[in-house]
Amino acid sequence: MKDALALYRRYVALSLRAQLVYRATFVMKTLGHLFVTGIEFFGIWALFARFGTLGGWSLREVALIYGIADIAFAITDGTGRGFDKFGSILKAGDFDRMLLRPRSPELQLLGYELQLMRIGRLAQGLAVLVWAGVAIAWTPATVLLLLAAIIGTACTFFGLVVLQATTAFWTIETLEVWNAFTYGGNYAAEYPMAIYRRWFQRFFTAVIPLALTSYYPARAILGRDTLGAIHVLGPLAGVAFLVISLAVFRIGVRHHASTGT
């Protein structure tokens, strides 16, 4: 495990070096990404300027929820490139090359082309979160809960990308359907889950646990709920989701070994 972490650190360093070769481009891309992702919150601000409230939620409250969702997604988006582009990796024959190395393919995919420019999304999410945070009375418990929420939500998003990659073993084209759950999930998670229809909320609780990993913890942090088990266990659901996804990916790897896709 320690050895795997050491290798991952080397992959990160390698990716950084490769991307910083073109420094100007990197800066432009990051700023561009910050702007592209930031306009969403600009839209939210504009709507609040006109309507004043969203189903009883204030702009600052929505900002907290938005911040958690976007920071988590930026983490996944930045580290999950290998799984996101798995369709092309398979097609190019580069996955076979990974299998020829004495390491787990998942670790190699995790270390594949880290996307540094996603810091753009992270930065605007963090800025929004900090702005929301100054209006909150933090306790050690809620700070930890915030971290857990971000990690748990990131795990959920990562699990989705892993499942997306797994389908590439069976279909030649990477299924765009998954964008509905990754990008769509991120979009939906930027707003309080309560505003959505009940079937939608149930889906994002029981199937893709975004409500558990980000919305319920946010409610506790905002003081709308008293801190209870569901808030603490929520983020764990995200971790479990990721573990299950990786197991499914393993099945895909075995299938690939039999069919040599």
Add this chain to the structure above:
Amino acid sequence: MQIVVEDLAKTFRVAERTAGLAGAVRGLVRRKHREVAALAGVSFSLAAGELVGYIGPNGAGKSTTIKVLAGILVPSSGRVEVAGRVPWKQRIEHVRRIGVVFGQRTQLWWDLPVVESLDMLRHIYKVPADRFRTQREELIELLDLAGILATPVRQLSLGQRMRADLAASLVHAPEILFLDEPTIGLDAVSKLAVRAFVKRLNRERGVTVILTTHDMDDIEALCDRVIVIDGGKIVSDGTLGALRNTVTRERWLTVDVAGDASEVGDADATVIRREGERVCLAFDPEVVSPAELIRRVTSRHAVRDLFVENPPIETVIARIYQR
């Protein structure tokens, strides 16, 4: 025996697609499959330190065999043992002892200098620091990499990249090396360098080498033993000398004449192909030398261009198969 292959068989299920717009729409609803036997009972054994050519026409089953031996493809049936292991069952230990070079695709990191790729591979393979240093120095010297160590891989010429890929495949000092089309697209000088290196690696270090190639010159330069596969079955397995007798005796002379080629021919040659102004003649160089045949043809006809070549490997294989 280091490598044992017994009755290796592999069948694939392939989806069928009908052409045209109607076919594409039909493909939306239902897909038909058919079974393709890529390998239909392949058997051979290799001792440690052998340098073997594994050749055959496209689609014969070469890559399928290599993938099984490399441990990344599970066969439908049959027994395979490499250095005492079943490749696909003990992937990580097995893969630690082999090196693979694909001529068409590099394993190096595209935007970074060669030396960084080698360093990264050292950590991936967990090679101890001192062993890596000696190994790296040797490879730099043997493959003449000193000049390109700091060059990003995307800036390398094909010949340089192949040398770098060879080094990359040997960072962990494997016992067995699989080379898939290592000289494809290379200039003559690079081809010689690659062949010299592989020969040295095999003779001096005792690395077992399995070479798949379409280049008969590679085979002639390197291989003591040649295994020929066609249609998923071994059709020939023996020394190069034996194969040579069925191959290098025949030569083909292709001639472009000014005008009608229908009359071009010779008593000592058979016409393989005649198209407009081009004729291809097959002849036995022991019956009539290439120079003599050329002299005869050019004296009788107005020749605009000509070349002499070995028959393509497909013809060779077909001949062998017909025996």
Add this chain to the structure above:
Amino acid sequence: MMGYAAIIAARFKALLQYRAAALGGLFTQIFFGLVRVMILRAFYAAATTAAPMSLPSVTGYVWLGQAMLLLIPWREDTDVAEQIRTGTVVYELTKPIDLWGVWFARSLAWRTAPVFLRMIPMFVFAMLILPAVAPGWGLAPPPSAAAFALWIGCFAGAVMVSAALTALINVSMMWTLTGEGVPMLLAAFATMFGGLVIPLPLFPDWLKPALYALPFAGILDFPSRVFTGNLSIAEGGLVLAHQLAWTLALAAAGRYFLARGLRRLVVQGG
């Protein structure tokens, strides 16, 4: 004309082969559309003052945005970008063609086929399926036949503006090192100021004059509001004028900078 039809037919066939991607893309858009509608409904539920657009209009607006999503100039023409990157674009000077015109025509072709392929199922979903399942959640038909006819005209205008913008992005490739920054930024502007994030009328009033002046408003916002009846027939005529003016302005800018860019390349030697 025949060539153009052949191109479209080829695109359709290619798109059918990527059936999973096509259906997947449609699913994703329906998902986004539903989420957007739910968010807007939640905002409107608490509205105390009347908004510039009614909820049914704004709901229809969301679906129109999804239907015409591919009208947005998302990215540069990759073939042209490659030509510029490698410098082979100068060879185009040896041909008796109007290069900007070719780029413009290419963008038109690239916009039209995929847009139709996505529009038709989206319209079916938003106008037929969704209202049957969830009344008030879908796209209502235009208020009059005249409005519909006007919308078709605005649609054509939107395609032109978008194609002109894409051609301009192509030209900008000549000045940027790698194309990453500019197309992304322009796509972001087009998304935001085209009304894809939120309908333009819902922006604060002090921002509106600037927003309405930009070309992006003519790509999605104006045509959509003609369809929903939020803009009257008379205002719809102004939309056409707005689109035409911007197409011409972008064309002029594109042609000017292309000429300069090519001269620069020729002088530099590619």
